[in-house]
Amino acid sequence: MLKEERRGRILEMLGVEGKLVASDLSVALGVSEDTVRRDLRELAEAGKLRRVHGGALPRSAVTGTHEARRRQASAGKVAVARAAVGLVENGQVIILDGGTTALEVVRHLPAGLEATVVTHSPTTAAALAEHPNLEVVVIGGTLYKDNILAVGAQTVEAFASVNADLCLQGIWSMHPEVGVSHPYYEEMLVKRAMIESADRVVALASAEKLGTASSFVVAPATAYTHLATDHDVPEEILGPFRELGLEIAKG
Incomplete structure (x- = not known):
């Protein structure tokens, strides 16, 4: 699975489940936990999700000002x-x-x-x-x-x-x-x-x-x-x- 495809799948799973656990994602996607953690970190930096200990949650859609x-x-x-x-x-x-x-x-x-x-x-x-x-x-x-x-x-x-x-x-x-x-x-x-x-x-x-x-x-x-x-x-x-x-x- 290509990186962009994998990250699209992560966001799709987050939308359905409302919460992601890094260890479970590793098994579901067939990649290492280090890879999952890197994906979650970079998706968080892009504003796509909120990184939390052990996994990720949806990011609030509320805007700033x-x-x-x-x-x-x-x-x-x-x-x-x-x-x-x-x-x-x-x-x-x-x-x-x-x-x-x-x-x-x-x-x-x-x-x-x-x-x-x-x-x-x-x-x-x-x-x-x-x-x-x-x-x-x-x-x-x-x-x-x-x-x-x-x-x-x-x-x-x-x-x-x-x-x-x-x-x-x-x-x-x-x-x-x-x-x-x-x-x-x-x-x-x-x-x-x-x-x-x-x-x-x-x-x-x-x-x-x-x-x-x-x-x-x-x-x-x-x-x-x-x-x-x-x-x-x-x-x-x-x-x-x-x-x-x-x-x-x-x-």
Whole structure:
């Protein structure tokens, strides 16, 4: 089997199985584990998959900047927002992440909702300012311009002083074994602080983010109490998260 043919087969198997183990690939393809590891490394460098210890996982399809993500999977974001809003109640203290899914959450909040919303996103805060009955607390820090979020030690410390009822957290990648992961280290640290500051934590994850992995692990999937996702995500994808104890909310 030629190298390009072999690597095409690897990507095909990853698409079907959702996870690859290097030792199993060696047997299936009839090549050495060194060859498999080299293939996986070079496919990862080409952005085709995410290399993990012992094998590989699908790479998240999410693009980098806030502006680019505004144009990506908009129907899925609306469905996730609807699912998440169903968990919101009057009188709560709510941590709301930044990002384009968070903006959809703001757009779907009931006009009569009375709650306190804490965010480290200037964009989210500006959208919340249009809501008639919400108290908005903005957490500061160093502005990460690509994603328009506050990050850094000041941001992490500020979240540590919050005792929220609910955290609605945007997700880049979520896998039942790897957990939730993110490509940016400073954002990952802030997301950890958000989780630790809330009683219930909701992962806002549309279909294309499930079963994928990124560079830095935020937390295991069991750190989340709920998964808000699209209405048509198949049960074979959601089942492992249910088994871990997450409640599934579909929009």
